[in-house]
Amino acid sequence: MSETLDPPSHPAHEASPKRQAIVSAAAKLFMANGYGSVSMDAIARAAGVSKATLYAHFASKDALFATIIGGKCAAIALEGDTFLTDGEDIGVALNKIGRHLMHFLVAPETQAMLRVVISESGRFPELGAAFLRAGPEKFLARLREWFAAQHEAGRLVVPDAQIAADQFSALMRPLMFLRAMVAVPPSPTEAEIATTVDAAVTTFLRAFKPNS
Amino acid sequence: MSETLDPPSHPAHEASPKRQAIVSAAAKLFMANGYGSVSMDAIARAAGVSKATLYAHFASKDALFATIIGGKCAAIALEGDTFLTDGEDIGVALNKIGRHLMHFLVAPETQAMLRVVISESGRFPELGAAFLRAGPEKFLARLREWFAAQHEAGRLVVPDAQIAADQFSALMRPLMFLRAMVAVPPSPTEAEIATTVDAAVTTFLRAFKPNS
DNA sequence: GTCTATAGGCCGATAGAC
DNA sequence: GTCTATCGGCCTATAGAC
Incomplete structure (x- = not known):
């Protein structure tokens, strides 16, 4: 993975609704099916955006995965405080x-x-x-x-x-x-x-x- | 998976040297890299056979995987007796x-x-x-x-x-x-x-x- | 049984219009 | 930023010669 796991890093301010839709859909799919068997097409479809939009927010599938996992790790860290x-x-x-x-x-x-x-x-x-x-x-x-x-x-x-x-x-x-x-x-x-x-x-x- | 996990099932008597080469190569690759990211091309190459030969011995990638896992489970069962x-x-x-x-x-x-x-x-x-x-x-x-x-x-x-x-x-x-x-x-x-x-x-x- | 060659599909990523 | 359309590649699986 060329990206760090701790981001927010990349373009478009964090709160863009399409970006949130992408992150939400990708999280659900990655968690349910793992990395390899989830396609960028499926993520774009589930998020209701085009694949090009997806790539406008995340440079690669790896980068998107890193963002998702980073978010999940942050969520665990909060768990049970x-x-x-x-x-x-x-x-x-x-x-x-x-x-x-x-x-x-x-x-x-x-x-x-x-x-x-x-x-x-x-x-x-x-x-x-x-x-x-x-x-x-x-x-x-x-x-x-x-x-x-x-x-x-x-x-x-x-x-x-x-x-x-x-x-x-x-x-x-x-x-x-x-x-x-x-x-x-x-x-x-x-x-x-x-x-x-x-x-x-x-x-x-x-x-x-x-x-x- | 359409195949059972307990086989030997399919064609060609168990001890065919090419079949053994396939099983050995597939076991190594599946164990090291998981199911999804191992291609039948890679297995055929590692086993030194053609892809068609591979499909002559195993009906599908799933069936080959089932055979490998079945063998591994049998091996664990023997472990530590x-x-x-x-x-x-x-x-x-x-x-x-x-x-x-x-x-x-x-x-x-x-x-x-x-x-x-x-x-x-x-x-x-x-x-x-x-x-x-x-x-x-x-x-x-x-x-x-x-x-x-x-x-x-x-x-x-x-x-x-x-x-x-x-x-x-x-x-x-x-x-x-x-x-x-x-x-x-x-x-x-x-x-x-x-x-x-x-x-x-x-x-x-x-x-x-x-x-x- | 074994090969070479290829069909047919899906994937990640991009080009170009707006 | 967002779209539609598509490229080039790799994948599983098969056809057909030997």
């Missing part, structure tokens, strides 16, 4: 966090984005790094700080909060998550998610709760 | 199992296959299910039985061996695994794998070892 609850029972708090995370991970939009990133990160080397920074690494950093605070407050015994955060997150990606990633139905139900998170929190607390 | 060690310290045993699994998960060949399966399971609905059966589900079933045996022997306290197996496996897919999946270097080193597995086993044993 206000759910690290505090001041309640540690088990309840972990349950809330876990449920929020797992819900996010198996959501169709998240799955679509993960699939695209995993599929195309070989062809677009910046893609994987931008995704990691905006998504998992950012989340893990915040969770690490939260764990460190719980450790400080004596509600958990996690001398290495980084590892604990990584392990807690990993427990939210069990077989159920793999099944969703390879598109095998049925999609996880609310009840299955709750059961799985409960089990993960139980295991986590057995390993890290203080009094024991 | 003899590593559930017994009769030693439980921590040592878990470390061996974990190291084996994590090594497998981040190996380039495994990563390539995972990427293809995740990318194409939307377009080829059988693909994800065949992969799950041959890979994770088969492995989890064997690990579950092993855990149940350890529980029986009093070396672990895992009343629900299925959940424990799922959680232990999930702990082998931490951030390091995600990083590999989105092709962000550096690849995990032997030392990083060992450290991560040690930490996972420590956490797992804190939650499930008997005497506590």
Whole structure:
């Protein structure tokens, strides 16, 4: 990919309605079908513009894809900025966090984005790094700080909060998550998610709760 | 995909040298580059045959892809049939199992296959299910039985061996695994794998070892 | 079964009028 | 900026000779 992944870069002020229509249509199509099997014709048709207009706003299919992915990464970065609850029972708090995370991970939009990133990160080397920074690494950093605070407050015994955060997150990606990633139905139900998170929190607390 | 994933199905006895060359070349290309961006021309060239010969052995690109994936799934199913060690310290045993699994998960060949399966399971609905059966589900079933045996022997306290197996496996897919999946270097080193597995086993044993 | 040659279609990108 | 029309290339798949 010759373009950076962090733009806005190119011509026509950001808010042009046709440009917005293009971005919106392209995002939907790329997320649903990946990069290769989406044609510029299809994007132009879905956006209700001509292909020439499309190329007036984006220099190439790569550049359009980069813009879309950049936007999606920014959207993930915003996701879940206000759910690290505090001041309640540690088990309840972990349950809330876990449920929020797992819900996010198996959501169709998240799955679509993960699939695209995993599929195309070989062809677009910046893609994987931008995704990691905006998504998992950012989340893990915040969770690490939260764990460190719980450790400080004596509600958990996690001398290495980084590892604990990584392990807690990993427990939210069990077989159920793999099944969703390879598109095998049925999609996880609310009840299955709750059961799985409960089990993960139980295991986590057995390993890290203080009094024991 | 109109073809099943479990074949051998079609014409020309399995062992024709040209057919083997085609399968070998196609496997390499599909695993490295996914389905869409690999052309039948490229496969024919890499196999040293003409495109017409290719179509004499496989009715379509889809059918060829199905054969390749079927072979890969069979190969995963064979993987790791003899590593559930017994009769030693439980921590040592878990470390061996974990190291084996994590090594497998981040190996380039495994990563390539995972990427293809995740990318194409939307377009080829059988693909994800065949992969799950041959890979994770088969492995989890064997690990579950092993855990149940350890529980029986009093070396672990895992009343629900299925959940424990799922959680232990999930702990082998931490951030390091995600990083590999989105092709962000550096690849995990032997030392990083060992450290991560040690930490996972420590956490797992804190939650499930008997005497506590 | 295997080849060469090509049909027929879709794709990314552009030319030129307005 | 936006359109219509089209170029040149690559793709899957096949026809026909041997």
